[in-house]
Amino acid sequence: MAEEKKNVGGAQRRTWDVKEYEKKAQERLAREEGGIVEGDVDDRPVRDRDEFRRAEDQAAGPAGSARAFLNNRNRALGLEKAAGKTQIIADNGLRQKGGGWYCDVCECLLKDSSNYLDHINGKKHQRKLGFSMRVERSTVGQVSERFKLAKKRKEDEMSVATRPTxxxxxxxxxxxxxxxxxxxxxxxxxxxxxxxxxxxxxxxxxxxxxxxxxxxxxxxxxxxxxx
Structure with missing residues (x-):
C-alpha cells in the first residue's frame, strides 16, 4: 500500500515526443500508400483472414492456369498482437519443436514472425489456397484511380503537416x-x-x-x- 502511495506521489506530468509522433505518422502514411489503413488490423477468425482465404471458384486467373490471380491484402496482419500468446497444436511432432508461428493451412511451424511472413507470401502457401504467383494487370481506369488516391493522401499529409499542434x-x-x-x-x-x-x-x-x-x-x- 505504501508503495502505491509512493507511485502516485511521484507521478509526473505527461510529455509528448513530437519527433516520435511524426515518425509514426510517416509510417502510417507509408502503409496507407500500400493500401493498408492505419488501425484496420485483421482480427477476424483465422480462416476468414486474407492470408488464409482460399480462392473463389471461377475466379479470374492467368491464361491456361486453373489458379486465380494473386490478390493483395487490404488489412494489416497485426503480427504484434500474437506476442506473448499461446496456441494449442494437435501435432505432437510440431509441439516438440518448441514455440513459433503456426500456419494451419500448410500445417507447418515457423520459428519467427519474419519467416512466417515470408511463408504466407510464398508459392507453397499461395498454391495451397488456389492462387498463382501472378497478379492481374491493372486497367487504365484502375491506375488512374490509384493515382487519385495517392494524390489525396499526399494532400491530406500536407494538411496535417501545416496544421498547428x-x-x-x-x-x-x-x-x-x-x-x-x-x-x-x-x-x-x-x-x-x-x-x-x-x-x-x-x-x-x-x-x-x-x-x-x-x-x-x-x-x-x-x-x-x-x-
Missing part, C-alpha cells in the same frame, strides 16, 4: 488575445486624447483674442481685430 494553437490564441487587448488600450487612449483636444478647443473659443495672441495662439483672429 495543440501547443502552437494555444500560443496563437494567447497572442491574439494580447494583441486585441493592446488595440483596446490604444483606442481608449486615443479617445481620451481626442476628448482632451476638443475640450481645449472649446475653452479657447471663449477666451479673449488678445489674451490668446499673447499666449502664442496668433491664428485665432488676432489679425482681424487689428483692422
Amino acid at each position: 495543440a501547443i502552437e494553437a494555444y500560443e496563437q490564441r494567447i497572442a491574439a488575445a494580447q494583441e486585441e487587448e493592446e488595440r483596446a488600450k490604444r483606442a481608449k487612449k486615443e479617445a481620451k486624447q481626442a476628448q482632451k483636444r476638443e475640450k481645449e478647443a472649446l475653452e479657447m473659443e471663449g477666451m479673449d483674442p488678445d489674451l490668446m495672441a499673447a499666449m502664442g495662439f496668433g491664428g485665432f483672429g488676432g489679425g482681424a481685430k487689428g483692422k
